Amino acid sequence: MTTQIQLPLKGISIIDFGQQIAGPGAAMILADLGATVIHIDPPTGPLWDHPANAILNRNKSCLRLDLKDPTQRKEALALIAKADVVLESFRPGVMKKLGIDFEILRQENPALVTLSIPGFASNDELRRGWKATEAIVSAASGAFSDMGYNRVLMGLNPSFSPLPLGSSYATVLAASAVILALYAREKSGRGDHIEVPIVAALMEGLSYNSYVVENLPNRYKTMRDHEIEYRQANNIEMDLSYEDLQEYLDPFYRTYLCADGRMFYCVCPSHRNHAKRALKALGIYEELISDGLPEVENLHLPTNEWDGETSIGVYPLPKKWADIISTKMKVAFLTKTSEEWGGIFGEGKIPGAPHRTTQEWVNSEHCEKSGLIVKVEDSQYGLMKQPGPIAWLEECATDMVTPTARMNVTVARALGLLSVNEAARNLPEASTIVSHKGWLDGIKILDLTNVIAGPHAAALLTRFGAEVTKIDTVSPMYDPLIGTFFTFLTNMGKKSALIDIMSNKGREVFNRLVQESDIVLINAPSRQMVHLGLDSESLLAINPKILFCRLDCLGGPLEGPKTNYIGYDDIIQANSGIMSRFGGIATPEEHAHLGTLDVNCGFAGGLAMATSLFHLQRTGEVSRARTSLSAVTNLAQLPFAFDYEGRAPFNEPSGRDALGNNALSHFYKTLDGWIFIDSNMQEQDKLATISGLEKLTDAQDKKVFLTSILVTKKSQTWIDALHQIDIAAVIPRNIEDLRKQYSREINGTAGIDRGSYAFSIYPNHPSGHKLTQVDHYAIRPVEAFIKSVTPTERFGHSTQEVLAGVGYDKAEIAAMIEEEIAGLGWGKEFLPSDGLTATEKVEISEALQPA
Secondary structure, eight states: OOOOOOOTTTTOEEEEOOOTTHHHHHHHHHHHTTOEEEEEEOTTOOSSOSTTHHHHTTTEEEEEOOTTSHHHHHHHHHHHTTOSEEEEOSSTTHHHHTTOOHHHHHHHOTTOEEEEOOSSOTTOTTTTTSOOOHHHHHHHTTTTTOOOHHHHHTTOOSOOOOOOHHHHHHHHHHHHHHHHHHHHHHHHSOOEEEEOOHHHHHHHHTGGGTOEETTOOGGGOOHHHHHHHHHHHTTOOOOOOHHHHGGGSOTTEEEEEOTTSOEEEEEOOSBHHHHHHHHHHTTOHHHHHHTTOOOOSOTTSOGGGOSSSOOTTOSSOOHHHHHHHHHHHHHHHTTSOHHHHHHHHHHTTOOEEEOOOHHHHHTOHHHHHHTSEEEEEETTTEEEEEEOOSSEEGGGHHHHTSOOOOEEOOHHHHHHHHHHHHHHOOOOOOOSSOOOOOTTTTOEEEEOOOTTHHHHHHHHHHTTTOEEEEEEOSSOSBOHIIIIITHHHHTTTEEEEEEOTTSHHHHHHHHHHHHHOSEEEEEOOGGGHHHHTOSHHHHHHHOTTOEEEEEESSOOSSOOTTTTOOOOHHHHHHHTTHHHHHHOSSSOOOOSSTTTTHHHHHHHHHHHHHHHHHHHHHHOOOOEEEEEHHHHHHHHTTTTSOEETTOOOSOOSOSTTOOEEETTEEEEEOSSSEEEEEOOGGGHHHHTTSTTOTTGGGOSSHHHHHHHHHTTSOHHHHHHHHHHTTOOEEOOOOHHHHHHHHEEEOOSOOSTTSTTOOEEEETTOTTSSOEEEEOSOSOEESSSOOOOOOOOOOTTTTHHHHHHHTTOOHHHHHHHHHTTSEESOSSSSSSOOOOOOHHHHHHHHHHHSOO
16 A cells, blocks of 8 residues: 655745746646645736636635835745745746846845746847747747658648647756755755746757758668658659558558547557557458568668568568558458557557547546546636646655645735745755755666656756666667667666566666665556566665656556556557647647657656655655656647636647637748747737738738738848837748757757757767757756766667676676676667668668659
């Protein structure tokens, strides 16, 4: 039976000046974890008038203050004087102009933690003053111009998505940073000032869309890659229809029509067992074997050394076998409903899920029973279904699924709430010396994760000084695309060891590593914990102070019918309504960005581990931290993932034709390109003061009017005029251009001094390829040190060092390697190649082109 503990942030006081999503969202996470949060709105109310404010401000006490009024500003300062944390999310300098100067506040109280979440970085001289709405940050950062292979092949650029991805990433990173600063404060007595620009959080969250490996082997290019290259080389228009595009998708990575006329998303490429289980469940495995489906034993060899032309478990499959397999899968899926296949795949340990809308997801049995969706009796909307907690500790999970509704209070009442915490505060005297050390210096993490979300959790913490040992199997379970190529981002800053921890000798290695570690991390469903020896009883018997963190796909704070179903980012995109919104209900489409949810789940894993460390530091109690892809999915859909009686229709912008939220928040063509204007009806009179737009207020169809006028002048002319009257607008950029402009060769710094965009070039990457990728630069403390972490090691590079570090001598290590209990690598090359000449590569590329 799990021992109950108090909420980990109980006794922490927070003043939340945040508006829109990211600021209030970070404070929401902290409030969900038990902090006392006083939310302060301007006198006219929230700047974003939306039902989602009921979610963002749950578990908070709310009041309104006019900081321009000296008396009310004094009241705000009185509240701050009793706080542990103060946060805001305005443009740089706004709070200081209003009389809330974080630098002065921290001079007066060195224990205070202050947090700013601007749209663009404060050290970005070009953009820091821009009105940085969600869509403006996305458009400026290439998020709408790099919407994936599908949109490229359909010739749709720019595209639009209403998902608040930037704020979603920034929310989790900002909350993590606050907890880490509080953790360090428990030892030093000193707080910190932290900036988390939404733009930098977005770039880190979309890291898989911006990294480039020069001379990437042909084997990693999909049918869509080849078609794009072919059309570009031959000057052929990108004009594929949605239907034609489906035939360029891998059979294990696409949507299928079912007997009920609804769609099912199958996602099991790159893993031999998952793909085989899928074919057997569909009843076509033996038939394919009879057709000559080959199987390659070692996928990590160069392809010209394979013992067959391809294999299930290879992504991408060559077109010949992709067509054969997908043809049979289409027929098989038509024999059952999408819901039936969902149960078959889930119970059969196969990644796949039926496409559903957000409304269906929010009201699903699984979300309700698992605590992924919670019920709150809001004073304005009545009984409201809201997203559950983003991260939690198992020992207090039941307390986190019963949040209280936002409550309006007086200043006097707020001061009383804060005074209780102030009286109980017990911190060491603040040092007068700033250490400039990492928040997590000396913390050791044992990382047992794979794919994207899990490894990103530990990778996040390396920048703060955590020492991570990454343990992988001696024989790989995934093909090199997921198993190796993705790790260039996920395994940075870690030591890599290959150890069979399920063998007797390997288990002894594992036990020794647990004894030396502070946290064990894994991504797996709960049903595997006892089998893997990762249940609480087993781990605490080895190390009574060991913390544990687990990520999974469909898990929530409580048990639900799908808790043990396995899956990836794409599974939740399909099941939670993201794909139905992005592509349309009849033609669902993967939200363009690889790792859309995966990376933020990793960030949430880091948040969960930080929470566990903080709780241990304060109370001495060990805990098991949790998050899931489903939990962060709800955060990514925060403006839509709720329901209540009388709710307006779920009719947010969707489909491929959507280019904005409405006529005044939209992409428009100009004389020389595009601009995105993010305005609203309250600003139409202001817009009408611009030369050429005088008749806007009279226009019945404002979209038609703006389309006809904006195309008459160049983009920069309109941008200058719009910025002059403080209307949010931007010329869309693409990530390739940003990478070219803001990249420099790796120089031992984390890039936090480089404004809103920062990329590093690794000319001598361990893979043997030149690599360019976004920096770890979103979290920017003033006092703590942010480390520029080392590039990803080759698998097994540190096996001998890790074994020696827990007491094994050279002879014992050699014997374990000989017995394949330990390993030094997965193949001849870190990133397995084609093993082909340039001429052969061209011939293969041509052969892969569709007829």
